[in-house]
Amino acid sequence: MKFIDLKLCDAVYEGIEAMGFDEPSKVQEKVIPLALQKKDLIACAQTGTGKTAAYLLPLMHHLHATKSEKIKGIILAPTRELALQIDQQFQGFAYFAGLESTAIYGGNDPAIWERQRVAIETGANILIASPGRLLSHLNLGYVDLSELEYLILDEADKMLDMGFMEDLTKIIKYLPKDKKRQTMMFSATMPPKIRILAKMILTDPEEINIAISKPAEGILQAAYLTYNNQKNRLICHLLKEKEMESAIIFSSTKHTVKTLVKELVVEGINAKAIHSDLDQSERETVMLDFRNKKFPILVATDIVSRGIDVDNIELVINYDVPQDAEDYVHRIGRTARAASTGVGLTFINEEDQFKFSRIEKLIETVIFKIPNPPEIGDGPEYNPNSSKKKKPYPKRDGKKNFSGKRKPNFNKNNKKKD
Ligand code: ADP
Ligand code: MG
Numbered sequence: 410m411k412f413i414d415l416k417l418c419d420a421v422y423e424g425i426e427a428m429g430f431d432e433p434s435k436v437q438e439k440v441i442p443l444a445l446q447k448k449d450l451i452a453c454a455q456t457g458t459g460k461t462a463a464y465l466l467p468l469m470h471h472l473h474a475t476k477s478e479k480i481k482g483i484i485l486a487p488t489r490e491l492a493l494q495i496d497q498q499f500q501g502f503a504y505f506a507g508l509e510s511t512a513i514y515g516g517n518d519p520a521i522w523e524r525q526r527v528a529i530e531t532g533a534n535i536l537i538a539s540p541g542r543l544l545s546h547l548n549l550g551y552v553d554l555s556e557l558e559y560l561i562l563d564e565a566d567k568m569l570d571m572g573f574m575e576d577l578t579k580i581i582k583y584l585p586k587d588k589k590r591q592t593m594m595f596s597a598t599m600p601p602k603i604r605i606l607a608k609m610i611l612t613d614p615e616e617i618n619i620a621i622s623k624p625a626e627g628i629l630q631a632a633y634l635t636y637n638n639q640k641n642r643l644i645c646h647l648l649k650e651k652e653m654e655s656a657i658i659f660s661s662t663k664h665t666v667k668t669l670v671k672e673l674v675v676e677g678i679n680a681k682a683i684h685s686d687l688d689q690s691e692r693e694t695v696m697l698d699f700r701n702k703k704f705p706i707l708v709a710t711d712i713v714s715r716g717i718d719v720d721n722i723e724l725v726i727n728y729d730v731p732q733d734a735e736d737y738v739h740r741i742g743r744t745a746r747a748a749s750t751g752v753g754l755t756f757i758n759e760e761d762q763f764k765f766s767r768i769e770k771l772i773e774t775v776i777f778k779i780p781n782p783p784e785i786g787d788g789p790e791y792n793p794n795s796s797k798k799k800k801p802y803p804k805r806d807g808k809k810n811f812s813g814k815r816k817p818n819f820n821k822n823n824k825k826k827d
Contacts, residue, residue: 482559766793
C-alpha cells in the first residue's frame, strides 16, 4: 500500500514527503482508514511500529482546514520526553497544514508554565500533554475545551503503570459532554486494565492488533553489507561455495529477479524465477518442480514469499531488505521449518541500512554482519542512522494556513513493485 491510497489531503501528503516516509507501516495502514471515518479505536502494536503517525496524519487531515483558534484535540502521553517527541513529529508533518500544537508537561520553571498558559489561551489547536500537568491547567479554569473533537491516549499502558488512572478520569470529566468526540487509544500491550479504561472512554471501538512474529530459533541469521554492484557476484560466490539442494533468493522487484536468474544460469547455476509476469500455470509448474527438488535455486519476488510452502530449504537470501519486519520474518521463515536448521542471509546496501536497523529493533536481535569475501571486496560501512532518509524538520514561520508551492510527488522514491 502507498500513502496515496489512504486518501489524505494534499497538505498532509506534503508533510509526509517532508518527513521522508515512503510507505505506511502496518499499523498506519490499519488505523488511518478507520480514523478517517472518525471511529473510536484501540490499537495495540509494539514499540517502533509507527503508532505516532497513525494518529497524527488523520488528525491533521481532519483539522487542516480549520480556521478555529480553539483547542480541537488533546494527545495525552505519559512523559515529558514523549510529549516533546510527539510535538516534534507533529510540527514536522503539520508545516503545510498550518496547524499549531503545543507541548504541556511538568517541571518547576515558572517561565515554562507561563508559556504553556499563553499557548493554551491563544490558539493552539492541539495540546500534547502529560496528564498531571494538563490537569493542573484545567483546574485553573482558563482551558477552553468547548470545541474539542479529538482525544488520543498514547502509550496508554504506560500511563496506567505510572498511576495516571485517576488523572485521566478527572480529565475526561472536563471534556464537553454534548459534543461528538473521536477517542483513540494506543498501547504496546493489552493488559486487562487497558480494556477497562477502553470500556470507560471509547464508544463502540474498533480494535487493531498488530502482532510481530519473531524468526524461529533454529534459523541462523546473518547479513552482508554490499554495494548494489557486488550483490550478484556475492550470490554466485555463495552458491558455488557449497552445493545447495534447496535455496530461495527473494527480491522486491521482478526486474532484479529476471536479471539475476539470467546471470546465475550463465554461471552454470541451475536457477529458475517466479514472479507476477508468469501466468498461474507457469508459476505452479515452477513451484512444483522446486518442491520436488528438480532444480535447487528459486529466485522470487516478495509477492510469492507468503505462499511458498516448501520444507527443508537450507538457505534464504534477501537480495534487498524487506519493507518491514513482518516480511523479513516471513521470508526467512521459509528455512528451518519444523525444528530443522537453516540460514537466512540479507544483503544490505547503503540505502537499506536504516530499514534494516528498524527490523533488528523490532525482532529484538542484532544480526551479525559477515565481512565480505576478499574476492568481492569491502562493502559500505554499517551506519544506519546516516542512511535515514528523513530530512530536517522544516522551520515554521508561525503563520496559519501556509500554502506550500511544492507539489507532493510520492512515486519518485517508491521502487516499482509487483
Ligand atoms: P511507536 O510509537 O509505534 O513506537 P513511532 O511512531 O515512534 O513508533 O515510530 C518509530 C520510528 O519509525 C520513528 O522514527 C518514525 O519516524 C519512523 N516511522 C514511522 N512510520 C514510518 C513510515 N511509514 N516510514 C518511515 N519511517 C516511519
Ligand atoms: Mg509511540
